[in-house]
Amino acid sequence: MVVLDVYRLNNVGIGAFLETKIKGVKIKAVMSSTFVGWEYYSSVNLEGRILLIWKAHLEIILGDFNAVFSPNDRLGGRPITMKEMEDARQWLDLGLVDEMKVMGSFYTWSNNQEGGTRIFSKLDRVFANEAWLDSFPLVAVVSQWEVISDHCFILLKHLPTLRMG
Structure with missing residues (x-):
């Protein structure tokens, strides 16, 4: 597998x-x-x-949310409207979690079309609360494309610590 x-x-x-x-x-x-x-x-x-x-x-929240949070979350296709972002933004505004920064590809989904009909979107996200971030301060989120899916792999990696002195 x-x-x-x-x-x-x-x-x-x-x-x-x-x-x-x-x-x-x-x-x-x-x-x-x-x-x-x-x-x-x-x-x-x-x-x-x-x-x-x-x-x-x-414990962490991650996955394919099938929702856009920002006007920049889609490349190609029709422009994102405020209505499309409304539910996702309201949920995020509750302040229960923060989106973790991602290294790698910004867009995490593609419709796998060619040329002018190709669409990329940021649909897959990782959210964590303050307690999780305090427990795992050296974790990075990495997204990378593979050929087996129309979605990126989303990996949480523990960053190495530098020993000084």
Whole structure:
């Protein structure tokens, strides 16, 4: 499984699988055989579409929000309207979490079209609250394109510390 190799090589502690097509009891079987010791969540309403996984000691919000937060979140296609941003901006204005800065590709989704019909959007995001940021101050969010999906991989990486003195 290519995704599992990416997780192992990057020592990933949290992840989201989108459009998995894995149903109910099969999710439990996949998790118990492939991601031993990990927690997971898959919505009953969106079963088979989104699977969130994390090592038992981590808590964070990330995923494909299918929402734009800023007029710059789309390249190509029709311009973003204020109405499109309204719900996402109101949620963010509650101040419960902050979006983490991303290294790598700004846009995280593509419609995979060619030429003038190609659209890039920033749909995948990582949010954390102050307590999480205090616990993990040396974590960076990295987005990178791979050929197996129309979305980027979103990786949380622990940055090395420099020893001085």
